[in-house]
Amino acid sequence: MSMKPLEFDRRYGELDVVVSAFVGQDPSVTEETPPPALEAYLRHTWHTRPWALSVAEQQLREYARNPPGRLRLRLGEFYPVPDVGLPEAGTQSWLFEMADHIKRSIESGDVPPPATPRTHWEWHARFGELGQFLGGWFSQDMPDEFADHDAAVQDYKASTDPQLVARLVGEIHELLALDLDDHEYVMGVAELGMEMEPPAPLSVGAWLESVAEHLAVARPDYGQER
Known part of the structure; x- marks a missing residue:
């Protein structure tokens, strides 16, 4: 059976926000620098909901560790990650990399300065x-x-x-x-x-x-x- 809204938010709510920030954006990532879409998410979230960063890091990592099978996705028991242009086989490692970037941002405490929105998602979030x-x-x-x-x-x-x-x-x-x-x-x-x-x-x-x-x-x- 499909998840109820409260269960979805607890398990995947902030993961969904992070991935939605990448829709229409280049998901390519390097170890040193977050991709522009993640920079937009970090900038907006640091200034509006800083507590949500640790939630995002946890949900991204947990989903990457326990990716759902096709049947459970079809039954609505798990969150289907929106297509951001990644090959299916690379989604798991990509989620880990996003979680690592968020963790480094939290641990450094380096809050991005306010700036003009850079992505469609950031314009609407702000x-x-x-x-x-x-x-x-x-x-x-x-x-x-x-x-x-x-x-x-x-x-x-x-x-x-x-x-x-x-x-x-x-x-x-x-x-x-x-x-x-x-x-x-x-x-x-x-x-x-x-x-x-x-x-x-x-x-x-x-x-x-x-x-x-x-x-x-x-x-x-x-x-x-x-």
Whole structure:
């Protein structure tokens, strides 16, 4: 029978995060330097969930020591490692190598400095609500759903919990604090799901700043009179 969510998280939850960081990335590894996808995972996790690093190291190593057979995978009793472009025969040693890199990072205590995201996974891990906003309200279907950019922003504000709106405002300010050039902002919002140009004549950065200013305005309180 398939694993229940709690069992999956206990045994494979952080392993799944690590491997997901490699989807679409080069899994090649050397003994000295972690691959870029693992560097992205380490950088984000050190700054957000440092306790999860030891969990990842343990789960990677345990899975590599006890790889499941085909039957148990088919029955859903084990986690099937997503295909990251490795030959099946090399997956076990690759998992051990990833675990070794994570262990060295923990033992050295060398926290990677904050940096611009380098992978698709890192963009979405760091700017989760911004990805929801851009991918959900500014896909290529936006002109069919809203009169213009302002109408889409207003719909997001009206239909989203205020706490998530506040989170989005914070993520926009964090993105702007990276101080990227226009081309880099274009690439960043594209990674996060935006398929529309900002309204003329604004650049992506200027438009995001205007969105944050609009969303930061507090909603009026229409509660009942006491």
